[in-house]
């Protein structure tokens with residue numbers, strides 16, 4: 047099946063502005079968008095640049111805008127896209143080259159919520175106990191692969207640079223609701239600031255964008271409720 | 279060129295690298311170099327579990343785990359190392375839990391455990407629940423947890439730096455590494471007392487693989503070119519259940535939870551070959567059973583695949599315990615595992631071989647075990663050897679954590695006593711030349727064509743079934759492809775994120791490794807574990823109860839030496855399941 051890829055290109059060494067280029071590829075309907083990109087890179091234009099690694103939706107490298115929606119290129123099949131496919135880099139981050147963006151800001155925000163277990167000394171032997179029910183409460187947010195699809199789909203992040211964004215909140219949630227963690231209050235205080243959860247306008251773009259089907263908006267709501275009612 | 283000095287350089291930020299780095303955090307000056315952002319490492323793809331004889335759901339002992347590891351590896355396992363693995367696995371899993379890893383839990387709140395291929399109770403009696411897990415996302419949880427700890431400890435990450443060379447002094451001490459900063463194209467020389475290679479495996483040598491596109495074995499090939507031997511390279515594992523054509527893995531956990539593999543007649547055939555463990559027979563065997571079924575015309579529609587069937591499992595087990603892998607089947611093949619079988623075929627999965635090390639993760643340079651000062655390796659890049667001729671499921675994650683930890687500890691010790699080796703004047707000269715010549719070439723072969731040809735010949739001739747004819751053909755073909763590689767040219771001549779250049783460098787690494795795999799496979803005239811020779815069907819303990827060590831000679835030829843296997847508790851026996 048022949049498909050035209052419209053790809054947004056930008057080479058900082060030669061271009062002042064980004065522009066679109068078109069490539070015709072011959073793909074199997076079941077090919078991933080990543081396969082189509084590889085076809086261009088390997089056989090037509092070696093300068094085309096994007097990140098990729100695992101190829102099946104777990105490493106989080108290849109989030110991009112596919113026909114206007116944030117998706118992983120390795121989790122969308124060509125058969126679901128039509129004859130013309132537009133590929134653009136994630137919005138809101140500086141474009142480094144073509145479909146590849148600067149992720150530093152994203153990781154800095156992630157780090158700002160203390161995304162690691164803070165807990166009292168563990169038992170000398172054996173594991174800390176946690177019931178299946180306690181474990182279940184934060185299951186959804188453990189699935190995050192830090193692909194930035196949610197954060198870069200959020201209109202609030204496009205408007206205000208200092209909003210921590212959905213991904214950071216998801217990762218704070220993962221610890222705030224972990225029965226073993228003792229620093230929930232600290233993280234809630236961070237998210238209670240002007241840069242935190244109250245910026246969220248409940249647009250649900252993040253939930254739609256998440257390739258791991260995390261209920262991102264719901265997680266943000268739970269954090270808000272914890273701030274109001276103290277029920278973590 | 280930028281210059282840095284560190285006590286320790288960790289190459290690779292997967293499970294093994296991060297575990298090593300965390301041991302040293304705050305106690306030494308550590309640089310973690312990774313061509314990917316750490317969380318993109320392929321450890322995140324691991325699904326099924328990490329084994330340790332915790333005995334949380336039924337009786338278990340580390341001696342049983344050790345035995346299974348040795349037998350699973352068809353007795354090519356060094357038993358001193360397997361003992362360390364099985365014993366320290368227990369603490370390692372607890373350490374992961376303490377770091378925050380969200381394991382699935384038993385009703386009493388302990389870490390839950392499940393069955394996995396080749397793991398048995400009481401020296402082979404029946405399957406045992408030994409694999410600790412977090413749904414089918416165990417590796418994801420490990421990489422996230424370790425990266426979180428890395429942030430907590432303020433580790434110094436060199437993200438998106440590609441290792442291009444390792445520097446050794448004339449008397450063989452490691453003096454540091456040369457990396458290529460992907461963002462800018464700048465070369466960095468990192469002068470260091472100690473360097474650990476934890477750069478993962480090389481499944482991308484084969485056409486159908488479960489490995490990431492980044493799984494190109496750079497960390498193994500680069501030291502090899504610098505004179506370090508590689509051990510047991512012919513031992514490459516094919517996992518029986520990869521998605522048809524794509525190779526994306528469907529974890530053994532599917533069979534651990536009760537799934538079976540069926541042929542065109544609907545027969546769950548594994549029990550015919552392995553009466554005791556049936557579908558939980560080790561991977562090398564399962565892959566061969568499938569190969570045999572296909573060869574005898576019992577593949578689906580006469581083609582080269584069979585079906586993994588979990589449709590008889592309760593839907594809640596599928597949703598709770600196998601959510602990701604069933605999602606893969608839906609996404610990529612449009613198949614609903616709750617109703618129908620999923621088309622699968624063996625997929626290139628895991629390198630048992632790699633950089634030879636002792637149990638302290640120190641790289642050795644000869645069969646006598648002489649160490650290379652300042653040079654270490656852990657994880658899939660290394661060969662301790664705890665996996666021998668065939669790795670058991672869940673034992674790689676254990677290996678990462680146990681030997682990653684040991685590497686970090688040993689390095690910390692050695693940093694105290696080692697002097698920083700002197701750097702040669704033009705430390706980055708070789709790397710620069712390699713890059714400049716690739717960029718300078720105006721026309722030539724396309725890397726993608728050479729890579730495809732390599733992957734095809736390796737898949738068709740050097741995978742589950744091998745014989746002399748196939749291997750000789752592969753040897754010749756790889757030789758030709760190495761010639762073509764000298765003429766590879768790239769289109770991107772820039773400095774910013776030049777992935778075209780990196781893919782070409784990776785191809786050079788894979789070709790060197792492919793050559794060692796074929797060389798080892800030709801030499802080893804026996805069948806053992808993952809290495810099956812149709813022309814030498816029996817295991818030959820008289821001649822081949824030995825590791826192969828392959829050296830790159832200056833004239834371009836390869837030399838093979840044998841290293842005896844360490845046997846402590848378990849005498850080699852016939853391997854039956």
Ligand SMILES: Cc1cc2nc3c(=O)[nH]c(=O)nc-3n(C[C@H](O)[C@H](O)[C@H](O)COP(=O)(O)OP(=O)(O)OC[C@H]3O[C@@H](n4cnc5c(N)ncnc54)[C@H](O)[C@@H]3O)c2cc1C
Nearest residue numbers: 290291292294313321326327441477478657658672674675
């Ligand atoms: C799909 C799948 C499922 C699996 N499931 C299981 C399981 O359930 N249980 C189990 O025990 N094992 C499992 N395995 C095996 C196990 O996951 C891997 O063997 C293991 O994670 C490898 O870890 P590592 O730390 O050695 O390397 P990786 O996690 O692969 O990391 C390699 C690191 O090296 C870096 N690197 C590579 N080359 C360079 C370079 N040139 N320069 C700089 N950095 C470089 C990469 O960026 C990366 O950070 C599975 C494997 C796969 C593919």
